[in-house]
Amino acid sequence: LMRTGPAQQSTVCPYACQRRTTTANKNKRFTDALEVLVEYHELTEIEGPRVAYSRAASVLKSLPWTIESMGGTEALPCVGEKTRTLIQEILQYGRSFEVEKILADERYQTLKLFTSVFGVGPKTADKWYRRGLRSFSQILADPDVQLNRMQQNGFLHYTDLSRGLSAAEARAVEAVVGETVRTVAPNARVVLTGGFRRGKEFGHDVDFIVTTAEPGRENSLLPLIMGRLEEQGLLLFQAHHPSTLALKKIPCRRFEAMDYYSKCFLILKLEGSRVQGGGQAVPAGRGWRAVRVDLVAPPIERFAFTxxxxxxxKQFERDLRRFARVERNMLxxxxxxxxxxxFLAAVTEKDIFAHLGLEYMEPWQRNA
Ligand code: GTP
Ligand code: MN
Ligand code: MN
Incomplete structure (x- = not known):
């Protein structure tokens, strides 16, 4: 009988886009610890260790076996000495001292709390921390703190938004957005993307791509959709970024850069009656909850890339781009x-994988 285990680790590929990673993570106790380190370095904006730890976590998530001893871990790609020490500590003591130290760190705790507000990034969080602010009530009481519209809504809807969404709630959101689009643009198409397309059970928002076959029409779609949501009393917040797409632009080297498509970041009102078994999904007595929704409207010929x-x-995307650049000399x-x-054209995602000489990965295999 063939055993799946350490003997097969030589087959683990170095790029996330070459590995099939489902939501069934067999090494969660290690990846949870690594993700604390990733988050700490993200919040304090230290690139090097952030990259190393997120690659290591991604490799462990893809393993079809659970690590039960150090044997063979030295052969895993992207798993360096520091990660191996962490694995060893967790195997031996059930916890990692470095992780415990970070979890107890006041700066980490405060930055994590502040960035949990919609519209607050690491820079703003750090600015508030350096002003001596430690809690939401201190931020809201400080006369010198100027909140932008996004942050005001982040605080206003904090309880709902920080809870995240279930897959059932995401389906209810999909029905609302689908109905809205059919009303204002019957020829347009809406598809689910982001974490829920990857089959995740929970997410922080629901992401959709909206397209139309009529050239140029994609730029008017989002205003129409937002207008209709507003009429229905469902639009709690909107930030619209019109397209800045220049068709001849060379692909960007930086992954984190915003893309050029017309897009909007929304907070919508989701009515409880729309969610199957919605009783526990919405706060008692109110009948609705706030949800974060992202819409992007690319030109139809860019649909596959979008x-x-x-x-x-995110890790899958980073490694796709790195693979293209380093292994294929493409952008x-x-x-x-x-x-x-x-420029290489693509009608489907499969075309892009083929151009890159990569085996096709289904969306649910991209949970790197
Ligand atoms: P959740 O936290 O559950 O929502 O996970 P998620 O994977 O859906 O994350 P998120 O909604 O933040 O992003 C989904 C994907 O869209 C990620 O791969 C992002 O890199 C990408 N994405 C989202 N917004 C933007 C954007 O403004 N610009 C670019 N370039 N990519 C974006
Ligand atoms: Mn998402
Ligand atoms: Mn999103």
């Missing part, structure tokens, strides 16, 4: 794939 770029996971982003002097 779908590949917005399905995630990939949410808009295009550029090979030396020319």
């Amino acid at each position: 779908q590949l770029g917005w399905t995630g996971s 990939l982003d949410n808009h295009a794939l550029f090979d030396k002097a020319k």
Whole structure:
């Protein structure tokens, strides 16, 4: 009988886009610890260790076996000495001292709390921390703190938004957005993307791509959709970023950069009656909850790139781009794939994987 286990680790590929990673993570006790380290370095904006730890976590998530001893871990790609020490500590003591130290760190706790507010990034959080602020009530009481519209809504809807959404709630949101789009643009198409397309059971928002076959029409879709949501009394907040797409732009080298498509970040009102078994989904007595929704409207010929770029996971995207650049000498982003002097066209995601010489990965295998 063939055993799945350490003997097969030589087959673990170094890039996340070459590994099939489902939501069934067999090494959660290690990846949870690594993710604390990733988050700490993200919050304090230290790049090097952030990259190393997120690659290591991603490798462990993809393993079809649970690590039960150190044997063979030295052969895993992207798993360095520091990660191995952490694995060893967890195997031996059930916890990691470095992780415990971070979890108890006041700066980490405060930055994590502040960035949990919609509209607050690491820079703002750190600015508030350096002003001596430690709690939401201190922020809200400080006359010198100026909250932008996004942050005001982040605080206003904090309880709902910080709870995240279940897959059932995401389906209810999909029905609302679908009905709205059919009303204002019957020829447009809406598809689910982001974490829920990858089959996740929980998410912080629901992401959709909206397209139309009529050239140029994609730029008017989001205002129409937001207008209709507003009429229905469902639009609690909207931030619209019109398209800045220049069709000849060479793909961007930086992954974190925003893309150029028309997009909007929304807070919608989700009525409890829409959610199956909605009783526990919405706060008692109110009948609705706030949910975060992202919409992106690319031109139809960029649909495949948008779908590949917005399905995630973030680590999968980073490694796709790195693979394209380092292994293929190509540039990939949410808009295009550029090979030396020319752009490579794609109708489906499969075309892009094929251009890159990668085996196709289904969305639910991209939970790197
Ligand atoms: P959740 O936290 O559950 O929502 O996980 P998620 O994987 O859905 O994350 P998120 O909604 O933040 O993003 C989904 C995907 O879209 C990720 O791969 C992001 O990189 C991508 N994405 C989202 N917004 C933008 C954006 O403004 N610009 C770019 N370039 N990519 C984006
Ligand atoms: Mn999402
Ligand atoms: Mn999103």
